[in-house]
Amino acid sequence: MKRKNNLIFGGWDVVDLASRFGTPLYVLSEDAIRDRCREVQSCFLKKYENTHAVYASKAFLTLAMCRILETEGIGLDVVSGGEIYTAAKAGFSMEKLIFHGNNKSPDELRLALEKGVGRIVVDSENEYDILEGIAEEVESEADILFRVAPGVDAHTHKYIATGHTASKFGMPVLGDGITRIVERAMTSRFLHLKGFHFHVGSQLKDNMSHLMAVNVLLDLISNVRDRSGFLTEELNVGGGFGVPELPGEDPVKLSDFIDPVMERIISGCEDRGLRIPQTIIEPGRWIVSEAGITLYSIGLLKEIPGVITYVSVDGGMTDNPRPALYGALYHGVVANRMDEKASMKVSVVGKCCESGDVLIRDLEIPSIKPGDILAVFNTGAYNFSMASNYNRNPRPGLILVSEGKADIIVERQTYEDLLRGETIPEHLK
Ligand SMILES: Cc1ncc(COP(=O)(O)O)c(C=O)c1O
Known part of the structure; x- marks a missing residue:
């Protein structure tokens, strides 16, 4: 030919x-992946203080991918024992892992504790009970976040929308469930609550849902401070940044997506008299698609x-x-x-x-x-x-x-x- x-x-x-x-x-083009990681560095990590970025490994994970990410200074979001195992085998620093999932098994939670995974994102009060029991049993401490369903309907296919109240992921903001579990975590010997996480959906072409979710989360953060005295150190705003599907569509620029989110967090914290928490993002598709x-x-x-x-x-x-x-x-x-x-x-x-x-x-x-x-x-x-x-x-x-x-x-x-x-x-x- x-x-x-x-x-x-x-x-x-x-x-x-x-x-x-x-x-x-x-x-797979290694340069294209590295270019996106570098955009995360310049448009987010270096641009804003006290930030952290993890790649959502469900999008694509192999041993070689772990090596590329680690050399680019990006952490990993994992959702299974298999993803933790892959990262460990690639020699990835375990403290740079954030462990998600709506039904982590006791064995997976044990593995996360044993490996010293950086953050475990607790999806429900039931999971909190199980994790606390295992942490006590193995006498291991862990830093945790609570996943919140902010009640925001993202504009994407319903199979990849995750932030609405009826979502199978996270704890709804309605009612006093979150305040109750925050108060429990404040006295836990083994689990150290750092803050909150949301992920509103995937393949999003605009940041409307993120902006709405930030408002909801900042209200929650200020409520738990007023009611329980809990001071939030970290706010993880998930991933979901979209990519063009057909010719002629423009690529989504990270700064177009994330700058307004950061502005909203900074001004929202000022308005509520809150300290600005560390902000974490979790792009998957946008890095590798x-x-x-x-x-x-x-x-x-x-x-x-x-x-x-x-x-x-x-x-x-x-x-x-x-x-x-x-x-x-x-x-x-x-x-x-x-x-x-x-x-x-x-x-x-x-x-x-x-x-x-x-x-x-x-x-x-x-x-x-x-x-x-x-x-x-x-x-x-x-x-x-x-x-x-x-x-x-x-x-x-x-x-x-x-x-x-x-x-x-x-x-x-x-x-x-x-x-x-x-x-x-x-x-x-
Ligand atoms: C918790 C969490 N973070 C990040 C992502 C990454 O989404 P995306 O690949 O759309 O960036 C997902 C995707 O389902 C997720 O569930």
Whole structure:
């Protein structure tokens, strides 16, 4: 294939990458991730005093990703024993971890205490009881935050909105539940309450919900000070900063999102006579989404005249479940025909046995042949981390690219990997 027609990503001809590493293939640009981490440094950590940033590892986590983040001075938000384990194996500083989750198991809480995770974000009073019991039993102290559902409805898909009162995450601000648990924590020997956390939702294109949530939280912080004398040291405002989905949409600038939030916190504290707490952010998608693409080989073309044309690729909802799960939008190009004009409108479908396995609808592409390479953009977040083995499809390999380097950081699964851990009981042999 002629090089001049090919898509270049992260300094590499992606058609060469596809033939060298096979498809489907996740490709991640190390420079793009580092650029976003540096924007967090310049537009937040260095710009505002007493701030901290953690990356929400649910978006994408591997050992290599931990190393990149640690060298960029960004901490980690984790939500499971597996994520804690991965960070520990990568040699990540445990005090830079913030442990979230609405149903952490006793074993996961024990692991967090044993590893000395920096903050445990307690999601409910029940979880508080369990954590306090374990901390007493193992005689281990922990710094904690309380997760609050601020009663704010974020403008995003309902599956990724998390700040409303009926959310499964956090404690509602209504009633006196939070004051009660704050008072309990103030006398705990093992759990040290530092403050509060909220996360209103994901893929947010504006900061309206964050601003409303800050108002709610500052009222709460001033109420607990007046009623119980509790002085809040930390306010974690979560993540959720969006990324563009389709061509022509502008990237979300971190400062456009976060400056008004910081102004609101600073002026809101002044108005209420509060000390400004340490402010923590937790971006996931915004750091890694645009740093990733997925390469597929195009297979069969099916034209239903006057109705629809399907282009099938060798992956699908197994490596990117988001379109099937909540209608997420993606854009792609035929990577080896970059200078050819679009001549047809197609739906790109995967190979799974579900009619909903549609990666992109109405994509305009040039005339194609089986074996051409389709590159889908913006797949760095919530693709690899949400992938499955549905239909016993092995998961794609994952390579990290930068100038002159293309390293496999996750091996492509083999059929043998699919059988790992399976046994046939004696009576079935
Ligand atoms: C507690 C918490 N923090 C941060 C995030 C990161 O969200 P995003 O990837 O949209 O930035 C999430 C996402 O679900 C979350 O639950």
